[in-house]
Amino acid sequence: MGDRLDFTVLGPLEVASGGVAVPISGQRQRTVLAMLLLSPGRVVSVDSLVEAVWDDRPPATGRTQIAICVAGLRKTFKAAGCADDVIVTRAPGYLLLPEGHRIDALEFERRIDEAQRLEQQGRAGDAARSFAAALGQWRGPALSGVTGRFVEPAAARLEELRLTAYEQSTALRLAAGEHRELIGELTGLVKQHPLREQVRAHLMLAQYRSGRRAEALESFREGRALFVDELGLEPGKVLRELHDAILCDDPVLTPVVQDLAPVAVEARVVPAQLPPSTTRFAGRQAELSTLNGLLSLSDNGSALPVGYITGMPGIGKTELALQWAHRVAARFPDGQLFVDLCGYDRDRAPLSSLDVLAGFLRALGVTDAGIPVELSERAALYRSLLGGKRVLVVLDNAASYAQVRPLLPGDGDCCVLVTGRDQLSELLGGPGSVRLRLGRLGAEESAELVRRVAAPGGGGDPADAVRIAELCAGLPLALRVATARLLSKPHWNLAHLVRLLEDRRRRLDELSVGERGGLRAAFEPSYHRLSPDAARLFRRIGVLDVPHFAAWAGAALLDCGVPEAEKLLEELLDAHLLEVQLSEVDGSVRYRVNPLLHVFANECAIIEENPGERSAACERAFGAWLDLASAARESAMGAFAPPGRVATWFSPEEVGELAGDPARWMRTERHAVLAVVRQSMRMGLVLLAWNLATCAQAVLAGSRVGAEERQLTQLLGELAS
Known part of the structure; x- marks a missing residue:
């Protein structure tokens, strides 16, 4: 048997080998694989696969195309290092061999069976842990991204199993006294499944036991209104009896909770988890000094010092964090914790806070048997162990605040340094927070x-x-x-x-x-997380060879309004795929892209858009520059007329500024205009290049921008020849 494959259906359909994603190309292959994974070890007929892929309208070559899909899957698995066949031919179809591989749905159902058996044996703690391990397999809606009338009922079955397991797990956790921790989870689940009575009953009980009696009664009233309005029925017996018990404060609602067993901690361990930093490091002295400010906050101990280093991919966030962490490690004698959260890793999913806490607790000396199952319990134990200690926690490559929040110590004697690309605004704003947005090296x-x-x-x-x-x-x-x-x-x-x-x-x-x-x-994860429109704008910026541009140029590239373009430009700024600068001439906002990101954006455009789309985008942007330059020339001659053909791409303020001082506008745009003239010439748009150069030259002639005027004159000469 070759390398083990990990098949994931409890969420997006994915395959991995040795922690590395195995790409499954095409919706047909995904549907075929999903059908085989839903019946592991059992034959799925070719006819069933044909119907799953094409529903009631299969092509005449349907059976042949299914064979091609299976052959493609076999080839993909072998390329991933799996020596033996995973899919074998068995009349009247195909069979997926689960032996030696992992299918998360099978593991989920096995753990559920184990949890139910442990509960029957009276081993509530072990049962709760098994339920938690089973539910931890889920990463989203089952088989999300795979559709079809055969797949969807199977996904619904798995979802029903998940909800039932969650209800059983919640009952155990309520019995263990975790009512406060459960309220947030149950509130969200009730919103998703408002007619599921058992979930609503658990929420009411958790609210009541947390001293929130009025909220528990309101949860019942909301549920009753939904049942009556949508089903024409009163709530079931469970909800009605619980409501009555809450009204009379029935003592049966307050059970005796057994104390948790004490946490087993090994002999005192001082973690030293910082990876080595490279010797190839230069500059960043101002940034290192800023981070040093966290030390005084940590010495004070009043608020938790949190530093956040952000910036574009490849800008050196991790290296700066490690350089500073090694320099100040001696100031944290109780240890240094480090984790790569894989927030933007191309080949690995972001780490869950649950798993990170398990690793941190082990580093702090907690035995496996002493690590709690629930996230809230792990976070509480983690904060308890760090209480009164001086520990530096470095959280590298964070994906979100939700991922970071459970990993924050509760004690101001510790210090946290986070790196990431997202804004993570919730992390900042406190008295002990420091934010560094890294720019390019000099x-x-x-x-x-x-x-x-x-x-x-x-x-x-x-x-x-x-x-x-x-x-x-x-x-x-x-x-x-x-x-x-x-x-x-x-x-x-x-x-x-x-x-x-x-x-x-x-x-x-x-x-x-x-x-x-x-x-x-480094670039791809940020690009793939963009919305489709922002990704399209990023690609088209890559085909435009200008040093900087205004928002109206983005609108022209997409053929949309300026407000919409500005929203997408902000998304690119938030993703650190774009930079903003203010014009030295008039202080207006200009956008620019790092030259290497520009090369990447151009590659994406070549791969994902056809030549006609790329040329059309450029020509719209070139036309916008030409219209504005023409209007500037007319205004300079005392005969201003607002641009009409592409007026939707300009804000009224920009048009007004152009009319008021065309020379100033041209000084702002002069470098971009030169670049557009050159690119137009390369693309064979000679007439456009000639018209733009003559308009710009006429405006620049009266604005004392000699170098650009001379360059335009030279370009005009080249065009004339």
Whole structure:
């Protein structure tokens, strides 16, 4: 048997081998695989698979296409390292062999059976843990993303099993006195399943036992109104009797709760989990000084010091965190905890707080038997163990505040440092919070990193080191990959690497080797988390070769209104895939993209959009610049007319500013206009380039911007020839 495959159906359909995702291409393959996973070890007929894929309208070649899908799945599994066949042919169809592999749905049902058996034996604690382990298999709606009239009933069955297991688990937890912890979970579940009586009964009981009697009665009234309005029925016996018991404060609602067994903790352990930091580090002195401010807050001990380092992919968030953490580790004698939360990992799902807490508790000396099952209990024990201690907690690559919140100590003597790409606004704003948004490394700092690795003895052309630094666009990850390539290729010199990186078509290839996939692996997760419209705008920015642009240019690229474009631009800013700067001329907002991200965006556009879509987007944007430049020329001549053809792409304020001072507007846009003229010429849009250059030259001639005017004159000469 080759490598084990992990099949996931309790959530999105996924396959993994050794923790690495195995891609399943195409909806047909996913449907076929889902059908086989829903009947592991049993034959699924070809006719059933055909109906599952095409419902009642299968093509004449349906059976052949099913065979092609199965062959594709077999090939994919072998490529993932699985030596033996997972899917075998058995008349009248195919069979998936579950032996040696993991199917989360099978494991879920096995654990449910185990939990119910333990409960019957009177082992409530063990039963609760088994229920929790079973429910922990779920990552979303069963088989989400796979549709069809055969798959959907099976998904509904699994969902019903989950809800029933949750109800049974909740009954045990209520008996153990966890009513306060359950209120939030049950409130959300009641909103999702408002007609499920047992869930509502559990919520009412949890509210009552938490001293929230009025809320418990209100939960009953809300449920009764729903039952009457939607079903024409009164609530069932369970809800009615519970309501009556709450009204009269029946003592039966307050059971005797057994004390939990004491937590077993081994001899005092001082964790030292910080990974080594690289010696290839330069600059960031101001940022390190800012982080040092957390030390005084920790010494004070009044509020929990929390530092948050954010920025675009590859900007060096993790390295800065580790550099600072190692420098101050001695200030935290009770230990340093570290975890990569995998928030933006291309190949791994984000770690759950439940699993991270288990690892932290083990590091703090808690035995496996002493680790609670529930998240709230683990978090409480974690905070108790850190109480009064000086521990540094580094949470790298966080996906969300929900992932981070249970991992925050409750004591101000500790200190937390978080890195991530999202805003995590809930993490900030307190008296002990510090936020750092990292920008690119400076030119000299970047060149110093290249020189330090590539020419420790002073050899090599310094100009080549500077050029490599420029091509890496101030991204520490790009610089590390580039210098690592020089170290691994001793026969390369700086000039050779410059030649490779100057080829735009292969630049990302050269910078996506090693470092767990390099730049593409860093960029892709942020891109794939964008909304479809924001992703489209990002791609189209990649086909526009301008140094910076205003919001109306984004509207032109998408052929939408400016407000909609501004909303999408904000999404790109929040994802750190775009930067904002203020114009030196008039203070207006301009957008720009890191040069390496621009190359990545261009690649995405080439892969995901056809040439016609790309050209049309560029031509709309070019036309917007031309219309504004024409209006600026007319205004400069005293005959201003607002642009009409693409007026929806400009705000009234921009049009008014253009009319009021066309020369100032042109000074703001001059670099972008030059870039548009050049790109238009490359695309063969000669007339557009000529008209834009002549309009801009006429405006610039009276605004004392000599260099740009001379360049436009030169371009006009090239066009004329």
